Amino acid sequence: MRVMKWSMIALAVSAGTSQFAIASSQDDSKGFIEGSTFSINTRLLYFSRDFRNNAPGTQSRREETGLGFNGLYQSGFTQGTIGVGADIIGLLGVKLDSGKGRAGTGxxxxxxxxxxxxxxxxxxxxxxxxxxxxxxKIGDQYTTAPVFASDDGRLLPELPQGISITSNEIKDLKLQAGHFTSSIAQSQSYKDSITDFSGAKVGLTEANFVGGVYSWTPEFTTSLYYSKIEDYWRKYYANVNWTHAxxxxxxxxxxxxxxxxxxEGAGLQRAEKDGTTKLDNRALSLQGxxxxxxxxxTLAAQKVTGDxxxxxxxxxxxxxFLSNSVGRSDFNAEGEKSFQVRYDINMAPxxxxxxxxxxxxxxxSGANTGITNNGKEWNRDIEAKYVIQSGPAKDLSLRVRQVTYRSSDGVYYGSASLDQLRVYVEYPLNIL
Structure with missing residues (x-):
């Protein structure tokens, strides 16, 4: 589910410093070693999911705790007309608590x-x-495009493999394109472990996308993307964002x-044999x-139309990148319409x-699941977060989120009722 909607816009707003062609970043290259950075993010995650009304004999609770390490070395670029560099990613997950009857949190x-x-x-x-x-960039890399975005909602992030190009040659315009052929799932350690929308571990064959974000003014940005996932679908995505002080x-x-x-393609044909509807739909959301x-x-409305x-x-x-993709559900069923009300408070003042x-x-409501054409669901999140502001533990954060989810029979996830608790403790350490 997505947590990168606003960060994409922030990246776009900051991309450019002159009227048309902006100053070359390569001209300011410090060198391969001199421009290097190295960081390790440590994440402790407790995850509990309590299924409130599962059938007798089925798993009623999932509860696990793990410690994850995400190391990222990013070299600088060699000097010259074309700079050369390298990125190295190292990820380690360690089980702290689990059990056969409590496994399966992801x-x-x-x-x-x-x-x-x-x-x-x-x-x-x-x-x-x-x-x-x-x-x-060629090789293993994280992705944030709205039509191809790696997830980081568990202990370790997804890690795709492919080719990407990012261009900021024109003031206020960020262009992106990518060609990816595999990806490592969050809870796996081998390529082609990613699952499709039905949960089948079929592996990614080929994903291609192109798009960009343009900042018309410091307050107004738009974006447009296209992607084609071989054997699955093609997507168009558009975004309009406006902020005003x-x-x-x-x-x-x-x-x-x-x-x-x-x-389009064989992947959806396989899914149709399992009763999955062929996709031809529009999903949209508006948030204020x-x-x-x-x-x-905050208020938000979301709607899925089509097949x-x-x-x-x-x-x-x-x-x-939809507003109502939240703690447990995405509210993305065929025909479903959903509404959100949210309140945030910053205690700094x-x-x-x-x-x-x-x-x-x-x-x-109005979810067509094949069992019902008026499936209903609701999700409530309560979250507290604290980030240490100074001292030896500066930037260490503690985040606690409790989720309550309820739905009518036939709407998602195999359980109409569950409670969920996540506790994150994260410490980013910048070594270089």
């Missing part, structure tokens, strides 16, 4: 006996080239997203937020910088 790989592995690792590297303000401590923000998806001082009030659910997964677990709270409620 934190760890499970063995044939149903038990979680004690540890697992993955990693890789990429070579990169820079010409002016355009970077070509009202005085010193008030602002308005509006965010509109739309996906147009049409299925009003901030006054420490308080932010089938909004499908994603084989193109990355984060490829759903009250003398506690780094502390924030969030709560939201999303309700959906």
């Amino acid at each position: 934190l760890f790989p499970n063995g044939s006996d149903g038990r979680a592995q004690d540890d697992y690792s993955k990693g890789g590297g990429a070579i990169k080239f820079r010409l002016s303000n355009t970077i070509l 009202i005085g010193n401590d008030q602002s308005l923000a509006f965010d509109f997203n739309i996906y147009d998806t049409k299925s 937020a009003y901030t006054i001082g420490a308080h932010t009030f 089938g659910d909004y499908g994603y997964g084989i193109d990355g677990g984060g490829t759903i 009250f003398g506690i910088p780094g502390l924030s709270f969030m709560t939201r409620y999303v309700t959906g």
Whole structure:
């Protein structure tokens, strides 16, 4: 589910410093070693999911705790017209607590006996080239495009393999393109372990995308992307984002997203044999937020029209930049309409910088699941987060999120009722 909607826009706003052709980043290259950075992000994650009304004899609870290490070395670029560099990624997940009857949270790989592995690792590297303000990268890399986005919602992130190009040659315009042929799932350590939207481990054959983000003004940005996932679908994505300051401590923000998806190829044909509807749909959301001082009030509406659910997964677990993709559900069923109300408070003005709270409620109806054409569901999240602001533990964060999810029979996930708790403790360490 997605957590990168606003960060994409922030990247676009900051991409450019002159009227048409901007100053070349390659001209300022410090060198392969001199421009290097190395960081390790440590994540402790407790994950609990309590199924409230499962059938007798089925698993009623999943509960696991793990420790993840995400190391990233990024070299600088060699000097000259075309700079050359390299990125190296190393990921390690360690089981701290689990059990055969509690496994299955998605934190760890499970063995044939149903038990979680004690540890697992993955990693890789990429070579990169820079010409002016355009970077070509070949190899293992994280992705954030709205039509191909790797997920980082568990202990370790997804890790795709392929080719990407990012260009910031024109002021306020960011262009992206990619060609990817495999991906490592969050809880796995081998390529082609990614699952499709039906949950089948079929592996990614080929994903191609192109698109860009343009900042018309510091307050107004738009984006447009196209992708084709071989054997699955083609997608169009568009976004409009507008923010406006009202005085010193008030602002308005509006965010509109739309996906147009049409299925094609063998992957969907296989799914149809299992009763999955062929996809030809539009998924759209509109979100508005009003901030006054420490308080932010948000309303959002979302709708899926056409045939089938909004499908994603084989193109990355984060490829759903829709407002109502939240703690448990994406509210993305065929015909489903959903509404969200959310409240955030930043405690810095009250003398506690780094502390924030969030709560939201999303309700959906009209879901066509094949069992019912009026499936209903709702999701409530309550979250507290604290980030240490200074001292030896600066940037260490603690985040606690409790989720309550309920749905009518026939709407998603095999359980109409569950409670979920996640506790994240993260410490980013910048070594270089």
